[in-house]
Amino acid sequence: VVEAPRSQLGNSIWADLRRFEASPSGFDLLVVVAACMRHVHSLDIHIRMRGQLEVLSVYPQAQSFRCALDLCSLPPSEMAALGLVHVEPVATWLEPEHGLQPSSTLRTGQLRLLLWLMALHGPRSALLPEIDEPARFRLAPGLDLLSLPLDLALTQVLDKMHDKPLSVGDLAGDSALGRPGVVRVLNALYLQAGLIVTRSPSPTRTWCPHQFPMYR
Numbered sequence: 655v656v657e658a659p660r661s662q663l664g665n666s667i668w669a670d671l672r673r674f675e676a677s678p679s680g681f682d683l684l685v686v687v688a689a690c691m692r693h694v695h696s697l698d699i700h701i702r703m704r705g706q707l708e709v710l711s712v713y714p715q716a717q718s719f720r721c722a723l724d725l726c727s728l729p730p731s732e733m734a735a736l737g738l739v740h741v742e743p744v745a746t747w748l749e750p751e752h753g754l755q756p757s758s759t760l761r762t763g764q765l766r767l768l769l770w771l772m773a774l775h776g777p778r779s780a781l782l783p784e785i786d787e788p789a790r791f792r793l794a795p796g797l798d799l800l801s802l803p804l805d806l807a808l809t810q811v812l813d814k815m816h817d818k819p820l821s822v823g824d825l826a827g828d829s830a831l832g833r834p835g836v837v838r839v840l841n842a843l844y845l846q847a848g849l850i851v852t853r854s855p856s857p858t859r860t861w862c863p864h865q866f867p868m869y870r
Contacts, residue, residue, distance in 0.1 A: 662743045667693040671741065674783070683738045684778040687769060688845060690714050692784075696744040702737035711744050712765065719768055720760045726767050730775035737777070766846065770802045773842035779834055781822075782841050790819035790852050791840055797848035807831050811839055819852050 663671070670689045674681050683701065690697050690712045699710045703723060711720040719725075725733075781787065793815040804812075807830040814825060822840070826833040843849040 663697075664693075664695060667695045667697075681738055682778045683736055684772060684776055684782065684841065684845075686738060686741055687712060687772065688782055688784070691769070691845060698742050698744045700739040700741070702739055703732070703735065707739060711760075713744070714765065717765045718762055719765050720762050722759050722761065724761055726763050726771055728771075728775075733771060733775040734777055736772075767802065769845040770842050773845055774838050778841065779837065781837050782844055785840060785844050785849065785851050787822060788853065790821050791815060791825070791843075792819045792850045792852075793843070794848045794850050797843075797846065799846070799848070802846075807835070808839060811836060819850070 667689055670693065671681075671686065674685050674689075683699070686697070686699055689695075691714050694714045696711070696713045696715070699712060701708050701710050708721060708723050710723075710725070713719060728736075785791070793812065799812070811825055811829055811831060814820060822833060822836055825839075826836040829836060831839065840849065
């Protein structure tokens with residue numbers, strides 16, 4: 655999946671992506687975009703959609719993305735079918751800060767919205783490795799989700815996360831989303847830098863906000 659050498663990608667994200675490539679669970683699209691956000695590193699992510707290859711360019715610093723597909727308008731069934739092919743360094747001349755116009759066939763979108771939709775409806779149905787169980791979860795203070803699509807079942811899960819840390823089982827117990835839906839919500843919150851994670855039992859561990867550098 656990682657075709658570019660370390661010298662082109664940079665040591666930190668190259669090592670991170672190689673770690674997942676060697677893991678038993680392997681790679682998926684959400685793992686790669688999460689790595690982009692953690693390292694604030696732009697990437698060209700080659701994806702497969704309906705047998706067609708496309709390039710998703712992710713720009714964490716500019717909080718934007720580019721792709722020929724209108725990804726944020728895909729129905730959930732098509733979002734779930736997105737496949738990961740490989741990743742490579744982004745084409746520098748297309749980066750937003752260079753001020754050059756990309757091809758007219760490329761659509762520019764808000765990265766925050768894409769991450770939210772990809773976590774809720776994309777191919778990954780397991781917790782991201784950085785927040786995997788055993789753990790308890792709470793909303794980070796000041797998190798603003800008003801610009802993102804929310805439904806009643808999702809809002810009810812969020813309301814439960816304001817007061818105290820809860821496990822996946824606690825959150826899923828009486829939720830219409832069930833465990834699979836709650837897992838997706840937690841991934842989505844992590845990608846919005848909106849999740850506080852604690853590991854237990856361990857008297858030496860304290861609250862650990864999972865935030866990306868650009869949100870600090």
